[in-house]
Amino acid sequence: MDSRFFTEHSSTKFNEDLEAIRTTTLEMGGLVAHQLAQALKAFSSGDSGLATEVIANESKVDSFELEIDHRCLEIIARRAPAAGDLRMVIVCMKMASDLERVGDEITKIANMAIKLLESGNLKMGMHEVKFIGQQVTNMLATALDGFARIDASSYGDICEREQEVDASYGSGVRSLVTYMMEDPRSISDAMNMMWTLRSLERIGDHVENLAEQIVYLVEGKDVRTEG
Amino acid sequence: MKLVDNVTEHTIPKDTVGTPFSDNAEISVRNVDVFYGEKQAIHNVSLDIGKNEVIAMIGPSGCGKSTFLRVLNRMNDTIDICRVTGEIIHDGENIYAPKTDVVPLRARVGMVFQKPNPFPKSIYDNVAYGPKLHGIASRRTDLDEIVETSLTKAGLWNEVKDRLHTPGTGLSGGQQQRLCIARTIAVNPEVILMDEPCSALDPIATAKIEELIAELSTNYTIAIVTHSMQQAARVSNRTAYFHLGHLVEVNPTEQVFTNPDHALTEAYITGRFG
Amino acid sequence: MTNTNLTQRQIIEAGLKKRYRKERAFKAAGVISIIFGLSWLVLLFGDIIGKGMPAFKSTMIQLSVNLDADDLGIDPEDATTFNKGNYDRVIRNAIRSEFAEVKSRGDRRSLGRIVSSNAGYDLRDLIKENPTLINTQASVWVKADSVVDDYFKNYYSPQKPGHILTDKQLIWVNDLIDRDKVTFQFNKGFFTSSDSRDPESAGVAGALKGSVLALIVCLVLAFPIAIAAAVYLEEFAPKNRLTDIIEVNINNLAAVPSIIFGLLGLAIFLNLFGMPRSAPLLGGMVLALMTLPTIIISARAAIKAVPPSIREAAYGLGASKMQVVLHHVIPLAMPGMLTGAIIGIAQALGETAPLLMIGMVAFIVDIPQGITDPATVLPVQIYLWSDSPERGFVANTSAAIMVLLGVLITMNLSAVLLRKRLEKRW
Numbered sequence: 001m002d003s004r005f006f007t008e009h010s011s012t013k014f015n016e017d018l019e020a021i022r023t024t025t026l027e028m029g030g031l032v033a034h035q036l037a038q039a040l041k042a043f044s045s046g047d048s049g050l051a052t053e054v055i056a057n058e059s060k061v062d063s064f065e066l067e068i069d070h071r072c073l074e075i076i077a078r079r080a081p082a083a084g085d086l087r088m089v090i091v092c093m094k095m096a097s098d099l100e101r102v103g104d105e106i107t108k109i110a111n112m113a114i115k116l117l118e119s120g121n122l123k124m125g126m127h128e129v130k131f132i133g134q135q136v137t138n139m140l141a142t143a144l145d146g147f148a149r150i151d152a153s154s155y156g157d158i159c160e161r162e163q164e165v166d167a168s169y170g171s172g173v174r175s176l177v178t179y180m181m182e183d184p185r186s187i188s189d190a191m192n193m194m195w196t197l198r199s200l201e202r203i204g205d206h207v208e209n210l211a212e213q214i215v216y217l218v219e220g221k222d223v224r225t226e227g
Numbered sequence: 228m229k230l231v232d233n234v235t236e237h238t239i240p241k242d243t244v245g246t247p248f249s250d251n252a253e254i255s256v257r258n259v260d261v262f263y264g265e266k267q268a269i270h271n272v273s274l275d276i277g278k279n280e281v282i283a284m285i286g287p288s289g290c291g292k293s294t295f296l297r298v299l300n301r302m303n304d305t306i307d308i309c310r311v312t313g314e315i316i317h318d319g320e321n322i323y324a325p326k327t328d329v330v331p332l333r334a335r336v337g338m339v340f341q342k343p344n345p346f347p348k349s350i351y352d353n354v355a356y357g358p359k360l361h362g363i364a365s366r367r368t369d370l371d372e373i374v375e376t377s378l379t380k381a382g383l384w385n386e387v388k389d390r391l392h393t394p395g396t397g398l399s400g401g402q403q404q405r406l407c408i409a410r411t412i413a414v415n416p417e418v419i420l421m422d423e424p425c426s427a428l429d430p431i432a433t434a435k436i437e438e439l440i441a442e443l444s445t446n447y448t449i450a451i452v453t454h455s456m457q458q459a460a461r462v463s464n465r466t467a468y469f470h471l472g473h474l475v476e477v478n479p480t481e482q483v484f485t486n487p488d489h490a491l492t493e494a495y496i497t498g499r500f501g
Numbered sequence: 502m503t504n505t506n507l508t509q510r511q512i513i514e515a516g517l518k519k520r521y522r523k524e525r526a527f528k529a530a531g532v533i534s535i536i537f538g539l540s541w542l543v544l545l546f547g548d549i550i551g552k553g554m555p556a557f558k559s560t561m562i563q564l565s566v567n568l569d570a571d572d573l574g575i576d577p578e579d580a581t582t583f584n585k586g587n588y589d590r591v592i593r594n595a596i597r598s599e600f601a602e603v604k605s606r607g608d609r610r611s612l613g614r615i616v617s618s619n620a621g622y623d624l625r626d627l628i629k630e631n632p633t634l635i636n637t638q639a640s641v642w643v644k645a646d647s648v649v650d651d652y653f654k655n656y657y658s659p660q661k662p663g664h665i666l667t668d669k670q671l672i673w674v675n676d677l678i679d680r681d682k683v684t685f686q687f688n689k690g691f692f693t694s695s696d697s698r699d700p701e702s703a704g705v706a707g708a709l710k711g712s713v714l715a716l717i718v719c720l721v722l723a724f725p726i727a728i729a730a731a732v733y734l735e736e737f738a739p740k741n742r743l744t745d746i747i748e749v750n751i752n753n754l755a756a757v758p759s760i761i762f763g764l765l766g767l768a769i770f771l772n773l774f775g776m777p778r779s780a781p782l783l784g785g786m787v788l789a790l791m792t793l794p795t796i797i798i799s800a801r802a803a804i805k806a807v808p809p810s811i812r813e814a815a816y817g818l819g820a821s822k823m824q825v826v827l828h829h830v831i832p833l834a835m836p837g838m839l840t841g842a843i844i845g846i847a848q849a850l851g852e853t854a855p856l857l858m859i860g861m862v863a864f865i866v867d868i869p870q871g872i873t874d875p876a877t878v879l880p881v882q883i884y885l886w887s888d889s890p891e892r893g894f895v896a897n898t899s900a901a902i903m904v905l906l907g908v909l910i911t912m913n914l915s916a917v918l919l920r921k922r923l924e925k926r927w
Contacts, residue, residue, distance in 0.1 A: 010498050080457055082484045082496040220486025305816060307740070333819035340817070344810035346829065356828075357818040407814070414818060 061103035128172030245478035259313035283463035337416035343403035345395035381409035401432025553899030588621035700893025711876030718785020731800035763855030792845035799841020
């Protein structure tokens, strides 16, 4: 769908304000995507320094959310936005909230990565982590790309991937349970791996929310009940 | 910044988009054109105004919304060069039929104007004028009752009951406008037309009028023209968007203000022109 | 900025002085104009008041008259005979008895002339009012002749040339003064009597009443017709060529010289309809014709000034056109209409020319009792007096002008008050 276009608002300042929350949300999305990549890289490369860095950067994500909330509130209070403008403001706020939760999950993943790297036992469930990690990374990138282009066409794709993520998460959990039953000594590591998977699955959920917000932004339709 | 999905151009649609028709219509407007001399002010408007609904008409200046409102009780008759074609059905009769008399029509479709315009008479006489005119009440006690109920409905009784015989023009702007509303409902109309009733009022007075509109909507059908989109959003059930004499879109107010169907509506609502 | 040496602020400040100077000059021009106008007004009023004030006073001489019925030649029982009495002889005898030493025929005649030639009529009126005085010796105050009056008003003095009191008359008058038999008092007669050949007896009552009657006729005719015309033209008439022509003609009529209306009255009312000449009815009709356009124009302006919002409100409640006009437009336009009417009437009050054409310029001694009696009006009276040679009429002319101005001021004041009273805010 290539029908989006920019027209000047009769108030330039209003225009700038709306542009600002959109770009800030995109920046936040970019930061979160980067954090996710770093956290996953910590697993694959075995570099716990990356995980530490991710944890340190969490506060940046939080401050992005605060900034977006603040700006959106100001627009609502001052401008009483309507129609597309209103949806943009609401969607930015909700996306910031979802992205912040994604950031929280990434921090959890980074913490698990540090613990698992310490124990050195990274074999269990690693396949699922890689697969789901790949999927959610793609999903997040697709969602942010859709938001940047004001394009809701990738929503179906994201939903499909999310279901794959769920399936993969289920099989990962089953295999980890098997490990735990076979070797009770591995329970601690398996649990950490399970938390990692759990976080990745939650990220998938949040990214699906983002995709739903984008549909609402573009089409004005609420697709949440359908999903 | 502007989002448009299914409509890609700023073109006036051939037919009104959204839901202009209703199963429970108080007034049915069909294919109405209005001309001022050679100039066409309204182009082929069809719209139902539902019973007990508040319908807001919005649009940029000169879009024909006020003209359309005035057509509904033939206030445009006072302008010599104004000509109306099409049908406006109220209570099964075309109000523009040759046999329709405007005097009873205006008693049934009342009007409140932009500027509060009480008569330079007492508050009591202002409200009693309509009933006296139409012979609804001739006895003093009946009139007293009508005056009291009308002022009560208009939320003005408590403020003026001790000075009913002081001039209506001595009230504040907001009170004057409520007096005008009381004067209109004193003849017990079915429809009240309001032409930018708050444009001369301060925000507090405006809020009172808006509250009053909400109360009145339980008994009356209200069509309100407003240049304040926020007011339309606050008071109406449905919103009609006029553009250059065309009725572009009619939809439930909530939809119009979150996700209008037409790009022109969106552009106007979000303040891109007008 | 083009001039780099001066800042913008300096440029503005440099220009300020010039601006203020111009402003002061502008104000001064206005003040000078007003002072110029006012000084002429003061001069005019000063002249009129200075000349007119003496007319409000008159010189009275006290005489002891013997009101013997036989001498008077009247029957005390029959009031109808009072008019035929020889009052002049009684007066003459009374003045002669004051100066018993005057014997010669010429001196006696000269002595008789210090009393007004109308004194006999005043005495007759006194007896009519008070018949019990008959057959008594009564002390009455009678008017002095205008030459004596003029002497007291210092128009003439022995030093000034042209005085027409003879030396002997002067001695007698001074003798009367010494005996306290002369007073100088308010001239009530000026307001109660009508025109006369003698300035000391002439009054404005006839002309004033004539004016009032003519104006009442004028108002009764012109006001309703003008209002009806104005309401029709403003509210009902279609806007087309015909109404445009009517409008132009009404405006033209307002500027037509008033004498034309007099000629019209002469040709139509007098010659065609044969209405009574010199009557206030006729005068009022001619004045009505003349004031109609003025009232129509101001009434239309007043109707135009009724805010459209009031009309809309009434139409919105379902009032018919006539109801809107009767309930709202006319009551709201009424103050303006009345002001217009009063201005028109005031204009009519001062009008002379058309009335000359219809014979209201006659010398009429009786106060008119109705609108068909011959009468004159104030401005015509002023015109007539200003033409009279007697010195006393100069004062009378100015005094009549003062009365006319007084009536005008009263009317204009009432216009303002009426407007204040009726005016409603919207």
